[in-house]
Amino acid sequence: MRLRLGTLLLPAAIFLTGCHTVDDDRIPTYAVNINISDIGSWNTYGVSGFGSSRRFILSSSLREPSGFPYSQQSATGYGGVLLINGMDPFTATTDTPLAYDLSCPVEVKPEVRVEIEGDLYEAVCPVCGSHYDVTMGGGSPLSGPAATGKYKYGLRRYKCLPTANGGYIITN
DSSP states (O other), rough: OOOOOOOOOHHHHHHHHHHOEEEEESSOOOOOEEEEEEHHHHHHHSSTTOEEEEEEEEEOOOOOTTOOOOOOOOOTTTEEEEEEOOOOOOTTSSEEEEEEEEEEEETTTTTBBHHHHHHHEEOOOTTOEEEESSSSTTTTEEEEEHHHHHEEEEEEEEEEEETTTTEEEEEE
């Protein structure tokens, strides 16, 4: 059987141009180091129960959560860190902490931060209106410019590493 090169190239070109991936690296890479490594700190500043969330922001003008013992090694990424309890979409592990940069990847400004909207447990950008799945979808876009434009933009993910003392360290 003899096939023409053009017969093979056309379907391959259509396949390659038809793929749409989600860009979750649009937010600039900044250091992340939040130490909630012992069970006492985790019970105070961590998240438990599906959809429970907390923001960590350490900047010259804002320090969240109030009273959190930030150290000189602490860092909260580009726009801050959203810590939320959900299901890891890559391992299907439930009741697990997940972390994302708070900055909207459409706006790409550290002061434009996504917020958790009501009982939907979606992160929403107050400027462009994009919605992101942060409890089960790994920060992937659901609607708005992040999901409907030529390029798809997801939230930057961070690691939540369990410690021997019952807490977690959030890092990149």
